[in-house]
Amino acid sequence: MKVLVTGGAGFIASHIVDKLIEQEFEVICVDNLSSGKKENVNPKAVLYEEDITSTQLRDIFDVEKPDYVIHQAAQIDVQRSITDPNHDAYINIIGTINLLENCKNFGVKKLVYASSAAVYGNPNYDVVDELHPIAPLSPYGISKYVPEFYIKTYNHAFDLNYTILRYSNVYGIRQVVKGEGGVIAIFVDKLLKNEPLVVYGDGSQTRDFINVSDIAEANVQALHYGDNHVFNVSRNEKININELIGILSKIKGEPISPIYKPFRAGDILHSCLSNEKALSLLNWVPKVSLEEGLLKTINYYQKKEELIPLSY
Ligand SMILES: NC(=O)c1ccc[n+]([C@@H]2O[C@H](COP(=O)([O-])OP(=O)(O)OC[C@H]3O[C@@H](n4cnc5c(N)ncnc54)[C@H](O)[C@@H]3O)[C@@H](O)[C@H]2O)c1
Structure with missing residues (x-):
């Protein structure tokens, strides 16, 4: 099985790539190296230095024909999203639409998407579950949420399966x-x-800090479990x-x-995010x-x- 991982040279996705390789998936990374580093990419993975907004993405899908896509590439700087919301929206929203179009056109089985606790804004109640109102406080929170709608729409219209993972604060090795x-x-x-x-x-x-290896594990589990669900991924x-x-x-x-x-x-x-749903449906537990x-x-x-x- 072949998995295309966007942002594969970055902090979180490089750990996902390592776990996929451990489990003998074939892995393709697409990364423009804007914050990622070549040396983060597992030598057994193929790296395409490309932007997710580029029309060249089509050629990569055409050559590689991935079975699954794990989408981690993003503009992740909250402060930059405030000073340059156009850039933030372009990468996070338009980039995801470009990816979805290719998933649709090349028959990808499933898309796993990295969303964020930032979509909830300040909590109305103590431990935030997936039903908590959405009220982002920054353009970044908005640009991580809008793709969730597109992803659900591509599922309804084109049967593209998805799992959306809303991470709490991730930390660990290779974080910049x-x-x-x-x-x-x-x-x-x-x-x-x-x-x-x-x-x-x-x-x-x-x-609610969570180690990157637990986040990587949740992404790999999402290839097999949790079809068409949204999950918080946290330690609670x-x-x-x-x-x-x-x-x-x-x-x-x-x-x-x-x-x-x-x-x-x-x-x-x-x-602080509730992880109850992920514990029961993703066959995953933070370790x-x-x-x-x-x-x-x-x-x-x-x-x-x-x-x-x-x-x-
Ligand atoms: N780090 C956290 O605490 C956290 C929390 C919630 C959600 N997330 C999400 O997790 C994902 C990964 O975040 P990270 O912390 O590993 O960030 P990161 O910056 O280390 O990784 C992002 C990767 O995407 C690449 N990239 C950026 N723009 C690109 C583009 N236009 N085309 C191709 N590649 C591009 C970068 O070069 C980098 O390698 C992001 O989607 C982020 O929104 C992170």
Whole structure:
């Protein structure tokens, strides 16, 4: 079975590609390398350096004829979506339509789409399930949601199966120091450079962090399960930024005093997603705790062989 993965040189998709290769899928990546890196791409996968908005995408589908498409490529920077909403919408909405047209024309069996907790905006109730109202706070939140409608329409009109996965805040190895949910990557980077951590707001804002390997696993499971459903993919664990800094302090073995700056427009105050539906229908369960995932991430960037122990 052949899977075309968009954004395959990026943070999340490169982990998906690794898991697919492990499971002996044939993998094709389409990535314009705007933020992704060639060295992230598994050597057993084929990389096409192409933009998802390009008409050349048709030629790739024509040559490769993928069975499945896992769509991860996107403009992921919330702040850039505010300063340049045209670009954000062009990549995230028009790019997805271009992909859908090719899925339709070349008989793809199923599309798995990376959506985001950003579509919900600030929660009306504590643990956000898939039925929570949609109220994005940024152009990015809008441009991740609009493709969900297109995907459902292509299912109704052309029988293209889909699974939509709305991720909470993803972190882990290969994450770059910008973009959505990048707070852990930014903090780890600053810690390793011995620079101060900056917190926007008072640090009481909460996030539901999930390790990238659990997200990759959910995508692979979505090839087999959850047809024509929308799922949150999260740990369903609320942690505030000050608590996160507390865990990092324990790993570092000394207190960390961040610099507090004013809250930024477009940022969500609280985010915790229910993962009940994914647990029951995707045959998936998150396996990596935040402490374990942070240790693995820090060790990776320190290029250590062994996990450093927590000091508590
Ligand atoms: N990181 C998170 O916490 C998070 C949370 C929710 C949803 N998501 C979604 O997950 C997906 C992957 O995000 P990521 O964090 O791995 O980001 P990333 O920037 O590391 O990966 C995106 C990849 O897409 C490529 N790309 C961007 N625009 C492209 C284009 N026009 N044509 C071809 N390739 C293009 C980039 O070069 C990059 O390799 C995105 O769809 C994002 O919206 C991420």
